[in-house]
Amino acid sequence: MTARLLEFIGLAFRQLFRRKVRVILTVTGIAIGVAALVGTVAVGDGIRTQAVEAIRTQSDLTLIEALPGTSGEIVTLVSATKASAAGTLPGVRASAPVERSTLATRGQTYVQVVGLPAGARDDVLLTRFQKGRGFAAGSDEVVLGASLGQKLQRFEGVRIGDPLILVRRTYDASGRPVDREIRVVPVGIMEERGDEYDQFLLMDLPLALSLDAANDGYSGVLIRTDGPDAVFPVAGGVRALGLSPRGSFEQIEAVNRMMDMVVIFLGIFAGLSLLVGGLMIASTMITSVYERTREIGIAMAVGASEGDVMEMILAECAVLGCIGGICGDLLGLAFAGVLNTLGGPFLASRFGDAFAGLFDTEIALVTWPLLAGGLVLAVALSLVAGLYPAWKASRLNPVEAIRAGR
Amino acid sequence: MTPPMVEARGLARSYPGDVEALRGVDITVQPGEFVTIVGRSGSGKSTLLNILGGLDAPTGGTVAIRGEILDYSDRRALIAHRRKTVGFVFQQFNLVSSLTARENVEYPLLFSYRPVTERRKIARDLLRMVGLLERESHYPAQLSGGEQQRVAIARALVSDAPLILADEPTGNLDSATSGEIFSLLQRLNRERGVTLVVVTHERELASYADRRIEMRDGRVVA
Numbered sequence: 001m002t003a004r005l006l007e008f009i010g011l012a013f014r015q016l017f018r019r020k021v022r023v024i025l026t027v028t029g030i031a032i033g034v035a036a037l038v039g040t041v042a043v044g045d046g047i048r049t050q051a052v053e054a055i056r057t058q059s060d061l062t063l064i065e066a067l068p069g070t071s072g073e074i075v076t077l078v079s080a081t082k083a084s085a086a087g088t089l090p091g092v093r094a095s096a097p098v099e100r101s102t103l104a105t106r107g108q109t110y111v112q113v114v115g116l117p118a119g120a121r122d123d124v125l126l127t128r129f130q131k132g133r134g135f136a137a138g139s140d141e142v143v144l145g146a147s148l149g150q151k152l153q154r155f156e157g158v159r160i161g162d163p164l165i166l167v168r169r170t171y172d173a174s175g176r177p178v179d180r181e182i183r184v185v186p187v188g189i190m191e192e193r194g195d196e197y198d199q200f201l202l203m204d205l206p207l208a209l210s211l212d213a214a215n216d217g218y219s220g221v222l223i224r225t226d227g228p229d230a231v232f233p234v235a236g237g238v239r240a241l242g243l244s245p246r247g248s249f250e251q252i253e254a255v256n257r258m259m260d261m262v263v264i265f266l267g268i269f270a271g272l273s274l275l276v277g278g279l280m281i282a283s284t285m286i287t288s289v290y291e292r293t294r295e296i297g298i299a300m301a302v303g304a305s306e307g308d309v310m311e312m313i314l315a316e317c318a319v320l321g322c323i324g325g326i327c328g329d330l331l332g333l334a335f336a337g338v339l340n341t342l343g344g345p346f347l348a349s350r351f352g353d354a355f356a357g358l359f360d361t362e363i364a365l366v367t368w369p370l371l372a373g374g375l376v377l378a379v380a381l382s383l384v385a386g387l388y389p390a391w392k393a394s395r396l397n398p399v400e401a402i403r404a405g406r
Numbered sequence: 407m408t409p410p411m412v413e414a415r416g417l418a419r420s421y422p423g424d425v426e427a428l429r430g431v432d433i434t435v436q437p438g439e440f441v442t443i444v445g446r447s448g449s450g451k452s453t454l455l456n457i458l459g460g461l462d463a464p465t466g467g468t469v470a471i472r473g474e475i476l477d478y479s480d481r482r483a484l485i486a487h488r489r490k491t492v493g494f495v496f497q498q499f500n501l502v503s504s505l506t507a508r509e510n511v512e513y514p515l516l517f518s519y520r521p522v523t524e525r526r527k528i529a530r531d532l533l534r535m536v537g538l539l540e541r542e543s544h545y546p547a548q549l550s551g552g553e554q555q556r557v558a559i560a561r562a563l564v565s566d567a568p569l570i571l572a573d574e575p576t577g578n579l580d581s582a583t584s585g586e587i588f589s590l591l592q593r594l595n596r597e598r599g600v601t602l603v604v605v606t607h608e609r610e611l612a613s614y615a616d617r618r619i620e621m622r623d624g625r626v627v628a
Contacts, residue, residue, distance in 0.1 A: 003521075003522070004516065004519060007516060007522070011504075014504050014505075015504060018504055294500065295502055295503075298500045298501075298502060299502075299513075299517070300461075300488075301459070301461055301488060301494050301500075302488065302489075302494065302513060302514035302517070302561065302565075303485065303488045303489030303490075303514050303517040303518060303565070304485075304517045305481075305482075305485045305517070306481070308517050397462075398461045399456050399461045399462050402496065402498075402500060
């Protein structure tokens with residue numbers, strides 16, 4: 001059976017060779033469709049990969065914060081139970097409940113405060129210090145983010161080991177401000193992280209909780225995942241708990257959503273050109289069946305069944321699709337090559353320093369699965385396009401077919 | 407007693423518009439017989455041949471091949487009949503132009519799932535028999551009319567079919583070549599015992615056959 005199919009394919013090559021110009025035009029049609037599709041997806045994947053890689057390197061991807069969740073009018077608070085449940089999700093390496101607050105210095109510098117247990121601080125935030133050390137449990141010690149530490153040192157003369165007075169302002173029933181002073185001691189400045197924690201002041205959780213008497217659970221739970229692959233499953237688990245996950249992964253989700261839209265949108269146009277290629281195959285094969293009516297009649301007269309005739313015609317379609325798919329893949333590769341060689345420098349020169357990172361990056365990413373997909377799609381489309389001509393050929397009356405060719 | 411190779415009874419074939427190509431044809435052809443069917447154009451000769459070969463179906467009557475009634479409503483049976491029982495030779499030769507002489511001869515075996523090596527050997531043997539082995543790699547366009555018809559005859563024999571149906575096999579050939587083709591058919595009939603039913607309008611060629619059937623207006627008249 002396979003040997004005979006190979007023979008049919010061999011015959012198909014010879015049949016197609018007889019109609020070179022028509023075949024070249026048809027194959028070009030399919031190839032352009034496949035190349036458009038491969039190019040679109042390659043550019044989409046390339047930009048997506050670049051963006052995701054940039055997010056990975058510029059942010060702390062494996063850090064997630066679970067915040068109170070809202071579903072309609074129902075708010076799910078971060079209770080101790082929820083915090084504990086979030087910490088036991090699969091893929092979580094470490095977790096810690098956190099309490100956030102906003103205070104100000106006497107010099108009117110606003111300070112974002114994050115309280116978290118001293119024992120979990122380094123496991124969850126992976127803190128490293130450029131100066132000093134971390135705060136001790138049950139103490140009034142605090143740690144400053146890199147930017148905040150620099151700012152307070154420069155403008156307010158804050159030094160490691162010296163007490164720092166922070167002011168918490170609330171308002172009484174008549175609307176008048178009530179300030180409460182809290183004395184803390186900065187004991188360390190963190191290394192620069194490249195995220196929001198560079199602006200934060202960290203303290204022990206009980207101290208942060210004591211700032212607000214009317215606590216309604218925690219502000220959130222900080223979660224450190226096992227690795228980048230665990231981020232999305234853990235985020236899903238957090239959502240399942242009724243909480244709202246937040247972190248750098250949201251940027252990746254946003255990029256994926258945007259690129260999906262872009263690829264689908266461009267893919268529709270590429271798909272249309274592929275559809276045109278399919279219609280060209282159908283047209284070519286209908287013409288071919290018409291021209292070869294006598295030959296088909298002869299084949300039937302010497303013993304070909306309807307199935308044999310269909311196989312022969314479909315083998316030609318498959319060969320057309322295969323050649324078109326390979327040419328399309330090669331065109332797509334060439335397009336990606338040109339884009340990767342010239343596109344980066346062009347964008348960098350056109351849009352300036354902001355796009356300098358594109359200079360030597362791959363804008364279009366062509367993968368083996370993408371090429372295989374292009375080829376399979378081309379062959380499948382060709383077979384579908386050939387169904388009608390093949391069926392038409394198989395229904396010919398042998399006597400009329402032989403007579404028609406005279 | 408050996409049943410007849412072909413036994414047609416009351417064969418009728420009409421077409422829309424009250425065209426009656428056959429009007430109750432009865433013929434019997436014995437195994438190993440060489441029969442010619444003669445008659446004017448439109449007498450129903452080709453229609454009869456097409457029906458005997460399973461390419462067309464009668465609107466009345468029956469055809470029995472070696473004693474078994476051919477069921478024209480059974481597509482599989484008709485395909486098997488064309489593959490195993492009959493070989494066709496056409497007036498226009500009807501070779502596939504993209505195939506060489508040898509490939510044309512082995513073409514019917516492609517549909518019988520025969521291995522390539524076996525097909526090639528059978529085809530070469532047959533080409534040797536019809537005197538065209540040295541031209542096995544030539545395409546139909548590179549062969550003369552007589553050579554093309556000899557290739558077509560080899561193709562008709564390739565399935566080892568016991569019945570060869572030839573429709574005006576010399577209609578496109580000059581008289582000398584026509585004589586050669588009929589001689590070849592006669593030799594095949596005598597040496598291989600193949601049953602031959604040959605339609606021709608050239609009465610002088612009918613002398614090569616054992617028997618002559620004459621048709622007129624869709625009926626057998628002699």
